[in-house]
Amino acid sequence: MTAQLDSLGRLRHLLSLETLDRQMIESLLDRADTFLRPGGELPARTSALEGRTVTNLFFEPSTRTRASFELAAKRLGADVLSLDVSTSSRAKGESLLDTIRTLQAMSVDIFVVRDAQAGVPDYIAGLVEPHVSILNAGESHVNHPTQGLLDVLTIRRHKGAFGNLAVAIVGDIQHSRVARSTGQALVTLGVGELRLVAPEGLAPDPAEFPQARFTGLEEGLQDADVVMALRVQKERMAASEIPDAADYFRRFGLTPERMALARDDAIVMHPGPMNRNVEISDVVADCPNSVIEEQVTHGVAVRMAVMEAVMATIHAEATMTPVAAGERR
Amino acid sequence: MTAQLDSLGRLRHLLSLETLDRQMIESLLDRADTFLRPGGELPARTSALEGRTVTNLFFEPSTRTRASFELAAKRLGADVLSLDVSTSSRAKGESLLDTIRTLQAMSVDIFVVRDAQAGVPDYIAGLVEPHVSILNAGESHVNHPTQGLLDVLTIRRHKGAFGNLAVAIVGDIQHSRVARSTGQALVTLGVGELRLVAPEGLAPDPAEFPQARFTGLEEGLQDADVVMALRVQKERMAASEIPDAADYFRRFGLTPERMALARDDAIVMHPGPMNRNVEISDVVADCPNSVIEEQVTHGVAVRMAVMEAVMATIHAEATMTPVAAGERR
Amino acid sequence: MTAQLDSLGRLRHLLSLETLDRQMIESLLDRADTFLRPGGELPARTSALEGRTVTNLFFEPSTRTRASFELAAKRLGADVLSLDVSTSSRAKGESLLDTIRTLQAMSVDIFVVRDAQAGVPDYIAGLVEPHVSILNAGESHVNHPTQGLLDVLTIRRHKGAFGNLAVAIVGDIQHSRVARSTGQALVTLGVGELRLVAPEGLAPDPAEFPQARFTGLEEGLQDADVVMALRVQKERMAASEIPDAADYFRRFGLTPERMALARDDAIVMHPGPMNRNVEISDVVADCPNSVIEEQVTHGVAVRMAVMEAVMATIHAEATMTPVAAGERR
Numbered sequence: 001m002t003a004q005l006d007s008l009g010r011l012r013h014l015l016s017l018e019t020l021d022r023q024m025i026e027s028l029l030d031r032a033d034t035f036l037r038p039g040g041e042l043p044a045r046t047s048a049l050e051g052r053t054v055t056n057l058f059f060e061p062s063t064r065t066r067a068s069f070e071l072a073a074k075r076l077g078a079d080v081l082s083l084d085v086s087t088s089s090r091a092k093g094e095s096l097l098d099t100i101r102t103l104q105a106m107s108v109d110i111f112v113v114r115d116a117q118a119g120v121p122d123y124i125a126g127l128v129e130p131h132v133s134i135l136n137a138g139e140s141h142v143n144h145p146t147q148g149l150l151d152v153l154t155i156r157r158h159k160g161a162f163g164n165l166a167v168a169i170v171g172d173i174q175h176s177r178v179a180r181s182t183g184q185a186l187v188t189l190g191v192g193e194l195r196l197v198a199p200e201g202l203a204p205d206p207a208e209f210p211q212a213r214f215t216g217l218e219e220g221l222q223d224a225d226v227v228m229a230l231r232v233q234k235e236r237m238a239a240s241e242i243p244d245a246a247d248y249f250r251r252f253g254l255t256p257e258r259m260a261l262a263r264d265d266a267i268v269m270h271p272g273p274m275n276r277n278v279e280i281s282d283v284v285a286d287c288p289n290s291v292i293e294e295q296v297t298h299g300v301a302v303r304m305a306v307m308e309a310v311m312a313t314i315h316a317e318a319t320m321t322p323v324a325a326g327e328r329r
Numbered sequence: 330m331t332a333q334l335d336s337l338g339r340l341r342h343l344l345s346l347e348t349l350d351r352q353m354i355e356s357l358l359d360r361a362d363t364f365l366r367p368g369g370e371l372p373a374r375t376s377a378l379e380g381r382t383v384t385n386l387f388f389e390p391s392t393r394t395r396a397s398f399e400l401a402a403k404r405l406g407a408d409v410l411s412l413d414v415s416t417s418s419r420a421k422g423e424s425l426l427d428t429i430r431t432l433q434a435m436s437v438d439i440f441v442v443r444d445a446q447a448g449v450p451d452y453i454a455g456l457v458e459p460h461v462s463i464l465n466a467g468e469s470h471v472n473h474p475t476q477g478l479l480d481v482l483t484i485r486r487h488k489g490a491f492g493n494l495a496v497a498i499v500g501d502i503q504h505s506r507v508a509r510s511t512g513q514a515l516v517t518l519g520v521g522e523l524r525l526v527a528p529e530g531l532a533p534d535p536a537e538f539p540q541a542r543f544t545g546l547e548e549g550l551q552d553a554d555v556v557m558a559l560r561v562q563k564e565r566m567a568a569s570e571i572p573d574a575a576d577y578f579r580r581f582g583l584t585p586e587r588m589a590l591a592r593d594d595a596i597v598m599h600p601g602p603m604n605r606n607v608e609i610s611d612v613v614a615d616c617p618n619s620v621i622e623e624q625v626t627h628g629v630a631v632r633m634a635v636m637e638a639v640m641a642t643i644h645a646e647a648t649m650t651p652v653a654a655g656e657r658r
Numbered sequence: 659m660t661a662q663l664d665s666l667g668r669l670r671h672l673l674s675l676e677t678l679d680r681q682m683i684e685s686l687l688d689r690a691d692t693f694l695r696p697g698g699e700l701p702a703r704t705s706a707l708e709g710r711t712v713t714n715l716f717f718e719p720s721t722r723t724r725a726s727f728e729l730a731a732k733r734l735g736a737d738v739l740s741l742d743v744s745t746s747s748r749a750k751g752e753s754l755l756d757t758i759r760t761l762q763a764m765s766v767d768i769f770v771v772r773d774a775q776a777g778v779p780d781y782i783a784g785l786v787e788p789h790v791s792i793l794n795a796g797e798s799h800v801n802h803p804t805q806g807l808l809d810v811l812t813i814r815r816h817k818g819a820f821g822n823l824a825v826a827i828v829g830d831i832q833h834s835r836v837a838r839s840t841g842q843a844l845v846t847l848g849v850g851e852l853r854l855v856a857p858e859g860l861a862p863d864p865a866e867f868p869q870a871r872f873t874g875l876e877e878g879l880q881d882a883d884v885v886m887a888l889r890v891q892k893e894r895m896a897a898s899e900i901p902d903a904a905d906y907f908r909r910f911g912l913t914p915e916r917m918a919l920a921r922d923d924a925i926v927m928h929p930g931p932m933n934r935n936v937e938i939s940d941v942v943a944d945c946p947n948s949v950i951e952e953q954v955t956h957g958v959a960v961r962m963a964v965m966e967a968v969m970a971t972i973h974a975e976a977t978m979t980p981v982a983a984g985e986r987r
Contacts (some may be wrong), residue, residue, distance in 0.1 A: 042436040098932055293430055
């Protein structure tokens with residue numbers, strides 16, 4: 001895998017939370033915290049990325065994640081270029097490598113990449129020049145690092161230390177990049193207990209989550225401090241033993257009755273977009289303990305912190321190793 | 330209906346001109362006037378919305394209105410996020426309510442909403458937090474308030490007072506949100522006479538326009554000060570007794586011969602886009618008395634005035650009622 | 659054709675390189691040079707177009723050219739409006755003339771126009787007001803002036819004077835707006851020899867390139883200083899005597915063996931996007947003498963120079979001929 005850190009341990013790309021250490025994750029969360037005002041609002045604008053260009057390369061459609069990265073970049077003063085790309089246009093047109101090279105030749109500083117195929121953000125990060133940074137905005141089932149960061153930021157802002165927390169993630173763990181990235185961050189931050197609740201047929205290989213405990217729904221919710229429901233894809237139900245959405249809700253939906261098993265102050269999370277009354281009931285989604293909208297706000301703050309961090313690394317490296325005229329290819 | 334004004338009578342949302350009083354409409358027109366330079370040009374840029382985010386949520390496609398709102402927002406210094414949404418994507422994805430909540434959690438300040446379904450902008454305005462404003466950019470057949478404002482601004486800049494004016498609107502009144510919003514504004518501003526000319530089958534319920542006079546074409550144009558043609562939708566002709574575009578033009582098209590019935594200084598208006606030589610002849614569209622392009626310019630000025638007004642209200646309210654930390658959901 | 663220059667010889671529009679003289683081309687290249695830093699990087703940002711609006715009107719899809727113009731405009735501080743237009747929407751909606759008039763009434767300063775139909779940029783330039791400028795971003799087979807400028811800028815930065823250079827362009831000359839615009843600029847700049855190599859069935863009327871020498875591939879490459887491969891469209895091969903991509907590569911692809919015929923310091927160019935291993939081999943595309951990525955960077959610099967030049971002309975004209983109030987329509 002392409003190194004996410006430079007030789008001095010600074011963040012160059014954000015590809016996966018799997019290999020980030022506790023200190024790096026905490027420093028990103030600390031920085032994201034500073035972007036949140038006392039009432040939880042986002043800042044108006046800073047100028048950390050003024051004159052910089054952020055390009056969204058979403059090979060998989062997305063409204064909310066693209067909007068979040070776009071607003072984060074704009075609030076840092078960057079220019080944003082959003083390109084309409086799709087796997088099909090990639091097939092007929094130039095190679096992915098040439099697309100990236102072309103855009104970096106236009107002085108793009110940060111590429112935000114989402115792709116349905118595993119390995120693409122890593123592949124791109126291995127190709128780009130030293131002055132370009134890659135941020136993974138969702139990669140197949142395997143990585144969604146900014147989602148993982150916003151989830152642990154949200155938990156930390158409500159619960160403080162992680163050591164005594166029981167966090168339950170409920171849903172299609174097998175196909176969830178959210179569960180993987182959030183789970184990795186929680187383990188790195190020393191979470192007390194990570195509980196995974198998956199319907200039969202949608203459970204992952206336990207080797208992928210060595211520090212998690214796989215449980216049934218009721219056992220998973222019992223005295224939990226944090227309960228996170230995952231979005232269920234209707235097309236995935238066929239692969240499981242669940243015939244339809246109503247049955248999913250009956251067997252795995254977060255209802256007030258089930259949430260009563262958790263601690264009174266347990267927070268409810270969901271990465272969105274929600275299928276209401278499939279994986280989560282209206283009452284739970286909108287209850288006072290629901291922090292689902294806060295997650296969205298924290299997503300912008302986390303993305304601002306990550307963009308600021310990689311630009312600071314690039315700037316520091318450029319300042320240390322001046323490039324002679326004509327040397328840059 | 331959701332209140333457009335706050336308890337102090339300041340503009341919070343712009344949903345409909347129906348309930349705006351004369352003073353509010355005039356103050357918006359006065360402010361729009363200040364955005365127009367002596368030669369009619371728009372200003373380069375102000376900073377009234379610096380650090381603010383305007384999001385275009387167009388559930389119905391539009392190029393010109395979206396461009397007008399986008400340019401108005403940018404000229405006030407705002408960041409603009411344009412989302413590709415459509416009724417179909419709304420159906421399969423998350424609920425409209427959750428889409429709005431998600432975007433407002435990213436600190437969107439103003440939503441510009443266009444929808445083919447009546448009631449949607451009002452519904453959204455009823456849901457959003459006190460720091461978010463909704464602007465209706467076109468709603469089914471019922472409302473298009475910024476179009477109404479730009480129309481009366483254009484008339485006022487050419488004719489001054491409204492009391493002695495005869496204004497004729499010609500076309501498919503039944504399906505026209507322009508006729509409704511512009512008609513409401515004209516009545517509120519005390520127009521001398523509002524004449525509506527509609528082909529059979531395309532006339533509205535007269536109860537919707539209690540202060541208008543329904544006339545035939547020639548009677549409507551006679552000594553009119555202002556003549557506005559509406560865009561005719563080809564698919565609507567089937568519902569009327571007009572077989573095709575050529576017949577429409579023959580019976581209702583604005584020609585120089587018909588315009589000769591109006592006053593010599595009568596101005597010609599059209600909300601655009603025009604079907605040339607269907608509802609209006611080339612000669613009339615391009616004649617010296619045509620103010621159709623000015624309407625477009627005034628549209629940007631009016632949208633700037635409206636955005637500035639709602640942001641001022643939000644700012645005033647936020648300053649008066651400080652929110653304690655953590656209180657904001 | 660609409661005049662590209664005003665009565666004082668200043669650039670008003672950029673429609674074609676055919677009628678630009680050497681001094682004008684050189685002054686644009688000189689200005690573009692100043693936008694390139696010693697290492698070849700683009701500048702962070704200037705404010706030459708602050709408060710100005712650039713609108714992309716691409717009636718033919720394009721990712722890279724649109725991105726290049728958009729970044730050039732943003733780096734000059736302009737607001738950019740990108741409209742989704744297509745020939746089909748133009749057909750059903752308003753006339754092209756009315757679309758342009760509407761946008762200029764919103765105070766658009768520069769239109770960047772790409773169209774599959776010859777004559778459209780010129781037609782639009784003939785219609786717009788004195789304060790609006792048209793830049794041709796690709797027009798059927800006939801013009802792509804900013805591509806021509808970036809190509810000669812790239813050659814000049816590597817080779818200096820043009821008088822002793824042999825430049826070979828290889829590919830589907832007949833359908834190439836790049837070959838036409840680049841060829842015109844090279845001739846105007848006094849290139850030593852312009853060699854055109856086209857497969858049978860894809861050669862143009864020689865009368866279109868009166869100062870070029872048509873040669874076979876090996877004769878064309880012999881001692882060349884510059885070799886430019888053109889993108890071959892698969893759908894065009896049918897019209898030629900080349901059955902498929904593999905055959906094209908076998909007969910016309912730039913390989914290291916063929917490039918050995920050219921001078922040792924010959925540079926390799928391609929307008930992109932490349933069909934690797936069709937018109938150019940991977941080895942040649944990525945060799946040290948390949949300047950293909952530099953072309954992309956120079957494209958942004960050239961477009962900045964052109965936009966700055968036309969805005970300066972408009973500004974100078976507006977300052978000299980003040981418009982009385984109300985005179986502007």
